[in-house]
Amino acid sequence: MDDLFPHTSALRLGYHREQVAEFFTQARQAYERPAGAAAELTPLDVRRASFDLKHRGYSTAAVDAALDRLEIAFATRARDSYVRLNGQDAWMQQLAIKAQVLYPRLRRPKGERFSHPSGLGHGYSARDVDLLIGRVTAFFDRGEPLSASDVRSATFGRASGSRAYEERVVDAFLARTIDILLGVGEG
Numbered sequence: 001m002d003d004l005f006p007h008t009s010a011l012r013l014g015y016h017r018e019q020v021a022e023f024f025t026q027a028r029q030a031y032e033r034p035a036g037a038a039a040e041l042t043p044l045d046v047r048r049a050s051f052d053l054k055h056r057g058y059s060t061a062a063v064d065a066a067l068d069r070l071e072i073a074f075a076t077r078a079r080d081s082y083v084r085l086n087g088q089d090a091w092m093q094q095l096a097i098k099a100q101v102l103y104p105r106l107r108r109p110k111g112e113r114f115s116h117p118s119g120l121g122h123g124y125s126a127r128d129v130d131l132l133i134g135r136v137t138a139f140f141d142r143g144e145p146l147s148a149s150d151v152r153s154a155t156f157g158r159a160s161g162s163r164a165y166e167e168r169v170v171d172a173f174l175a176r177t178i179d180i181l182l183g184v185g186e187g
Contacts, residue, residue, distance in 0.1 A: 005058040005066070014057025023049055027070055031077070043078065043182060046071040047175065068152060075182035095183045099140060102176055106137045114165035114173070123164035124156035132156075136177055148181040 004021055008014035030041035046067055051057075083091050105113050110130040117123040132154045139146035151174055158164070 005062040008055065008057055008059060010055050013053040013055060014059055015051040015063050016054045017056075017058050019051040020058050020063055023051070024066075024070075031073065041074055043071045043075040043179065044175070046074055047178070068149065072148070072182060075179075076185075079183055079185075091183070095180055098176065098180050098183070102136075102173065102180070103140070105173060106133060106140065111162070114169045116162050117160065117164050117166055120160060121164075122158050122160045123167050124170050125159040126163055126165050127159075128156040129165050129170055132174075139181075146181065147186045148178045151178050151181065 004017075004024065007017075027041055027046065033040065049067060051063070079091060082094075111126050113130065113133055114126075116126075132151070135144070135146050135150070138144035154174070156170075
């Protein structure tokens with residue numbers, strides 16, 4: 001159990017080793033069950049996994065990379081299972097419906113795509129988020145390259161007032177975007 005991932009030093013924080021080991025054990029068991037079985041783990045469950053930080057924990061970069069691969073594996077499995085039962089056209093129609101829900105926000109003017117933090121609150125830099133949203137729009141409109149990894153690894157500066165977007169709203173939008181990208185195989 002102690003050798004799943006590289007450890008951090010006594011001076012650095014890493015993910016709680018027992019929590020990580022427990023999650024990956026559960027994930028392995030879920031993946032070994034037949035697709036569609038009860039208690040199946042979803043890509044969203046993997047994306048939402050979080051662990052406490054401790055000294056001498058597991059390297060956060062190594063665990064996060066493994067979580068990204070695991071999310072792709074579960075997304076691929078879900079897509080393959082759905083296509084086997086319903087066909088590729090039905091899968092693509094389902095993705096198109098999900099994408100249509102995102103589209104109105106893509107058409108809003110820069111700086112107005114998401115709500116702003118209230119009062120003196122801080123959030124993600126609207127400029128930084130709008131740059132990523134431009135890439136999302138280019139993917140949907142022109143098929144320009146964009147992967148779930150590109151969206152996952154995006155970072156945004158902090159801003160306040162009308163120069164900021166509410167973080168939770170942006171995070172929810174990006175999570176839906178990742179689902180679509182994984183659905184078309186853009187891990």
